[in-house]
Amino acid sequence: MTTATRDILMPAEWRDFWALTKPRVMSLVVFTALCGLLAAPGDIHPVIAFTSIMCIALGAGACGALNQWYEADVDAKMARTSKRPLPAGRMDREAALQFGIGLAAFSVGIMGVAVNWLSAGILAFSIFFYSVVYTVWLKPNTPQNIVIGGAAGAFPPVIGWAAVTGDVTLMPVLLFAIIFLWTPPHFWALALFMKTDYGAAGIPMLPNVAGQRATRNQIFAYSFPMAAAAIAPFAVGESGWLYGISSVALNLLFLVLAFNVWRNEANEAKAMQPEKKLFGFSILYLFLLFALFAADRKIIA
Amino acid sequence: MTEVERPYTAEETRIVRERQAARSRVMGVVLIGLCVLFFLITVVKIGVWG
Numbered sequence: 001m002t003t004a005t006r007d008i009l010m011p012a013e014w015r016d017f018w019a020l021t022k023p024r025v026m027s028l029v030v031f032t033a034l035c036g037l038l039a040a041p042g043d044i045h046p047v048i049a050f051t052s053i054m055c056i057a058l059g060a061g062a063c064g065a066l067n068q069w070y071e072a073d074v075d076a077k078m079a080r081t082s083k084r085p086l087p088a089g090r091m092d093r094e095a096a097l098q099f100g101i102g103l104a105a106f107s108v109g110i111m112g113v114a115v116n117w118l119s120a121g122i123l124a125f126s127i128f129f130y131s132v133v134y135t136v137w138l139k140p141n142t143p144q145n146i147v148i149g150g151a152a153g154a155f156p157p158v159i160g161w162a163a164v165t166g167d168v169t170l171m172p173v174l175l176f177a178i179i180f181l182w183t184p185p186h187f188w189a190l191a192l193f194m195k196t197d198y199g200a201a202g203i204p205m206l207p208n209v210a211g212q213r214a215t216r217n218q219i220f221a222y223s224f225p226m227a228a229a230a231i232a233p234f235a236v237g238e239s240g241w242l243y244g245i246s247s248v249a250l251n252l253l254f255l256v257l258a259f260n261v262w263r264n265e266a267n268e269a270k271a272m273q274p275e276k277k278l279f280g281f282s283i284l285y286l287f288l289l290f291a292l293f294a295a296d297r298k299i300i301a
Numbered sequence: 302m303t304e305v306e307r308p309y310t311a312e313e314t315r316i317v318r319e320r321q322a323a324r325s326r327v328m329g330v331v332l333i334g335l336c337v338l339f340f341l342i343t344v345v346k347i348g349v350w351g
Contacts, residue, residue, distance in 0.1 A: 010313070010320065048342070
């Protein structure tokens with residue numbers, strides 16, 4: 001058969017390359033990394049600090065590009081992701097792959113040469129963990145995908161800390177634990193009211209595999225160790241009263257919202273206001289928690 | 302299935318040129334920024350600013 005028309009592959013716009021980096025996810029990564037960097041003991045030259053944050057941002061961008069390259073077919077099936085450059089046909093996959101690998105190599109190389117090789121090594125491992133362990137292995141195969149995969153998003157404050165100190169001690173491990181334990185309730189709240197989308201794409205999120213009741217139980221259960229990890233910096237004497245009081249208040253509010261999710265029996269997305277509230281608050285929670293921690297250690301201390 | 306190869310139309314060519322120009326401008330800004338950054342990193346590393 002001869003077609004009179006053909007799909008013309010136009011060169012992608014620079015905005016499409018920008019969209020590949022998932023700028024909104026990158027903003028949270030940059031923010032937590034910056035807080036880790038500010039909270040770390042010791043001094044770092046502003047130029048090196050800027051370079052560290054830039055490399056972490058580029059590494060996160062590489063993760064976004066490689067994730068979108070691998071998941072282009074899945075993204076096309078979900079309303080939330082179908083307008084991304086690859087499923088929308090604005091870019092060819094090879095360009096996305098090359099962009100992702102290029103960003104990853106560049107960010108790790110510059111981090112190693114300009115900052116230190118420990119932070120570069122953790123950055124390289126986090127890119128590998130997100131792009132291969134989470135995207136390729138965990139996400140399509142297990143409902144525990146975001147539990148283990150949450151580690152990828154928990155590395156930035158550790159990298160920021162390591163950029164200043166050149167080592168990893170108890171405090172950055174606690175910062176890692178906060179994000180690691182925050183990830184399941186955050187994403188499962190989203191997965192509850194986006195269940196249909198994830199189901200259509202064939203991604204085994206917990207609500208699709210274990211049901212909504214089990215997911216709500218898990219959200220509430222995970223909120224307790226998350227709260228314990230969030231308050232731990234104050235409990236072990238690594239922060240002052242500003243962080244101590246505000247972390248207790250933020251976690252009480254988180255637990256109340258998680259309790260409302262646990263009580264909710266709704267099956268339809270439009271009746272899932274508690275889930276939407278928890279999802280929205282969880283983003284604000286993480287921003288405030290890290291900002292207050294950095295302010296407490298840098299300004300008050 | 303065989304696709305008919307044909308060149309870009311005038312309108313498509315205009316869009317391609319616009320996108321190439323925009324990408325070149327962005328790449329230029331990025332490269333200049335990196336030159337400045339690498340210069341500053343070098344100055345910091347050799348200890349001129351302590």
